[in-house]
Amino acid sequence: MTELWAAIALLLCLTSGFVLWAWWRPLPVSTSANNRHEAVVALYRIKQIELDEELASAQINRSDYDQRLAEMQRTLLLETSDSPAPVSSPNHAGGLLLLFIALVIPVAGLLTYIQLGSYGGLEQSVNLQNTRSIAASSTSLPTLISSLEDELKNKPNNPEGWYLLANSYMQAEQTAMSIAAFEQALNYVQAGSRQQAALLGQYAQALFFNEGEFSQRVNEAIAAAMAQDPKDVSALSLLGIQAFESENYDVAIQFWQRALPRAGEGQGKASLQAGINSAQQMLNEDPSMGLGVSLPIEVSLANGLSIPESSQAVLFVYARQAAQGMPLFAIKLNPSNLPLDVLLTDAMALQQGTRLANYKTLNLSAHVAMAGLAGQKSGDFISQTLAVTIATEGTGKVYLTIDQILK
Helix, strand or coil: CHHHHHHHHHHHHHHHHHHHHHHHCECCCCCHHHHHHHHHHHHHHHHHHHHHHHHHCCCCCHHHHHHHHHHHHHHHHHHHHCCCCCCCCECCCCHHHHHHHHHHHHHHHHHHHHHHCCHHHHHHHHHHHHHHHHHHHCCCHHHHHHHHHHHHHHCCCCHHHHHHHHHHHHHCCCHHHHHHHHHHHHHHCCCCCHHHHHHHHHHHHHHHHHHCCCCHHHHHHHHHHHHHCCCCHHHHHHHHHHHHHCCCHHHHHHHHHHHHHHCCCCHHHHHHHHHHHHHHHHHHHCHHHCCCCCEEEEEEECCCCCCCCCCCCEEEEEEECCCCCCCCEEEEECHHHCCEEEEECHHHECCCCCCHHHCCEEEEEEEEECCCCCCCCCCCEEECCEEEECCCCCCCCEEEEEEEECC
8 A cells, every 4th residue: 555655645646747937947048139130230231242342443432432321230230239139048937826726736636645546445455464364364253353353443444344243242142242343344444345245144044142032123124125135145044034034934935046157165054054954844844834835846957967057047946836937926036046945835826815825736847047038949858848736735855956947
């Protein structure tokens, strides 16, 4: 950062230097006076030559020659004495204005950058590097917390540092301190950014752990996180817990399944899957506790088939009536998580009031849309369509294998 400020100072000094040079440089010497003086002398010499020729050719006598020569000399003296020799002088015309401009340019440039530029982002970037150095050099959690506290006390404009400190407090089971650190991170993070969305979800989670219930404060934090990012893993996980505690197991499963694609491959994904399994077990033990009939489905890829990596690719699982184009139920998932288990429930109906129990049989299929659109296109991956009998007392797992590429 020192090198950057040095470069900025150098450029500002150069800019001011051009203005100061315009003030101090000498005025250019005017050549008009010199040209007139030389013209008068040249004319005198020409006339003198003519006068000498007239005397030599006896056109005039010596007396006339002397008289006319004296008149020419007097005229030359008068003409040259009226034109003083020009001298160069420093250009101090408007000097105070130029000096004022030279002083204002660097100050105005600096203030403009601070107000309209990315001064805050630059400061955060430098602070982030310091935070990473602290994290890499800390050998224990207490050391990390202490170092971060000292760093953030002197340089608070560091949302990543506050986030790391908040998570460190959570690991140390200091939830109240963690909440305060999350609030500091939210104060400094850029509004509307993905960082803010992730922080809102983590903040809601810290509030829930601290209060132990879904209080108004917790619910407001969850709503703020969902408004910023409807796919936030922390917020969806909390909504799943809330539904599970209310014995809405189908709803809990839906929230946790929505969180799975962005949960990664670590402990978070394992916890979500365990929650889904627990909710499914509760439904199997007492189906009346759910919102209706459910249908477990496992979706997998055929051996030797792989889906190209794509950020746009989407996995759709459809349930429709035979000979009907429009699906009645649909699930939207991340194909990178294949193979995966999903639970088809009434909550996935595309029209309100549609129930699985209203149908004896449904046709199930899976479709990987590489462009992320529901319509099938060349290059998409699909499974065979399976006709499944819907049983009110519970249906066994359905296995959909994606084994075809559309041409």
